[in-house]
Amino acid sequence: MAKGLDVGTMNILSARQEGAETVFVQQRNSFVEIEYSDMAEQMLSRSDVLHIRKDDKVYVVGDDALNFANIFNKETRRPMQHGILSSDEASAIPMIKLITEQVVGEPSKPNERLFYSSPADPIDSGLTTLYHEKTLESMLGDMGYDPEPINEGMAVIYSELADNNFTGLGISFGAGMTNVCLAYYAVPVMKFSIARGGDWIDEQTSQATGTPVDKVTSIKEDDFELDFRTDVGGVEGALAIYYENLLDYVIENITREVDEEDVEEGLDVPVVVTGGTSSPNGFKDLFADHLSDANIPFSISGVRSAEEPMYSVASGALVAARSEEKESPTTQYRGDHPITINIDQKDTEEALENEVIDDDDLQRELIKLVDKAAQDEDVDISDENKKVIANLSYLAARETSQTSYQKTSRKGVSK
Numbered sequence: 001m002a003k004g005l006d007v008g009t010m011n012i013l014s015a016r017q018e019g020a021e022t023v024f025v026q027q028r029n030s031f032v033e034i035e036y037s038d039m040a041e042q043m044l045s046r047s048d049v050l051h052i053r054k055d056d057k058v059y060v061v062g063d064d065a066l067n068f069a070n071i072f073n074k075e076t077r078r079p080m081q082h083g084i085l086s087s088d089e090a091s092a093i094p095m096i097k098l099i100t101e102q103v104v105g106e107p108s109k110p111n112e113r114l115f116y117s118s119p120a121d122p123i124d125s126g127l128t129t130l131y132h133e134k135t136l137e138s139m140l141g142d143m144g145y146d147p148e149p150i151n152e153g154m155a156v157i158y159s160e161l162a163d164n165n166f167t168g169l170g171i172s173f174g175a176g177m178t179n180v181c182l183a184y185y186a187v188p189v190m191k192f193s194i195a196r197g198g199d200w201i202d203e204q205t206s207q208a209t210g211t212p213v214d215k216v217t218s219i220k221e222d223d224f225e226l227d228f229r230t231d232v233g234g235v236e237g238a239l240a241i242y243y244e245n246l247l248d249y250v251i252e253n254i255t256r257e258v259d260e261e262d263v264e265e266g267l268d269v270p271v272v273v274t275g276g277t278s279s280p281n282g283f284k285d286l287f288a289d290h291l292s293d294a295n296i297p298f299s300i301s302g303v304r305s306a307e308e309p310m311y312s313v314a315s316g317a318l319v320a321a322r323s324e325e326k327e328s329p330t331t332q333y334r335g336d337h338p339i340t341i342n343i344d345q346k347d348t349e350e351a352l353e354n355e356v357i358d359d360d361d362l363q364r365e366l367i368k369l370v371d372k373a374a375q376d377e378d379v380d381i382s383d384e385n386k387k388v389i390a391n392l393s394y395l396a397a398r399e400t401s402q403t404s405y406q407k408t409s410r411k412g413v414s415k
Helices: 038-046 064-070 092-104 132-144 152-160 198-209 212-221 235-261 283-292 310-328 347-354 361-376 386-407
Strands: 002-007 011-018 021-028 031-035 052-053 057-061 112-118 145-151 168-173 179-186 188-193 266-273 299-305 330-334 337-341
Touching: 002 092, 002 310, 011 145, 021 064, 021 092, 021 310, 021 330, 031 064, 038 052, 038 057, 052 283, 057 064, 057 092, 064 132, 064 212, 092 132, 092 337, 112 132, 112 152, 112 310, 132 145, 132 212, 145 152, 145 310, 152 168, 152 188, 152 266, 152 310, 168 235, 179 235, 188 330, 198 235, 212 235, 235 283, 266 283, 266 310
Parallel strands: 002 112, 112 145, 168 266, 266 299
Antiparallel strands: 002 011, 011 021, 031 057, 052 057, 168 179, 179 188, 330 337
């Protein structure tokens, strides 16, 4: 068993495989403080509202936090800001631990493999992600998991681009950050983040219209459409303006980073957009229009949206976790004689930077390896056989991704 975890500024989601189904569990990554009373705590408990008590305060956590904030005219508080743990929130770590425990549950076995999303360092601010990443790793380890970070943009590639050999540009528009990754045959060529996302849109709209931020968020999440037919003076009109500004800003930074990374010209790749901020109707078309006007030195074969934007990163993290379980070790059989070949991730990445060999050639080379192992000869994984092992890993990941994506279903959120 393995799990994937999307640790987002707005939501935390987990993904796990149950037979032919992928099961997702989600909670809002926020909380609100209310005054304690015996009656209030009893009502919260009877209603299965996730909460904790501390001194003379009660904290409503997760999905119910936004509802309580609107009822009591309060602002929700977040354990995370700008895509990472908030240094301004004293309760950040205990709150995110509580929410994460509700989302991932207990491991199905000791040291169950869990891949969790982590953003790249943003190129437009002085923020670093190291403390955030290592704190989550320690927290998940304490829960009994064997955690491994995966770049958020790379998770999008795993989830959405299996049908294109994990080659393309994946963009996750989150609440705190926007993460970008260009990959070629599952090898990252370019990855970065920018410190703007859905929260930036909400904050700018709130300032422009004088509307509380949580109210703006509720309006945005309630069937908001990017059709530009709304009166400019209202909240929806302001949302449309700042959405368009965010897209231009993201494309501007993609163009700059492609130039700086010296990405090979002549590539023809698809672009997939995902994340909660990309959910409004019209987002994909608006992004495609703006992208077509940009001076990016490679061809875009098309822009598409993830079928389920909210679940994409968690799904990709699950694909990575499951494929690693298949990869290490890989066992082939010669008659009744099992032969185990261990696959190293570094070898995989180095080999795939050179080329991917086709299935027929792979089979021939694999037979040679099996023959050597059957004759008790050493199989040198770190030398001439890197490419063979890399392709075994690649094909296993592709098979896992396609199976997981095609058989995905949604189940209710647990609290």
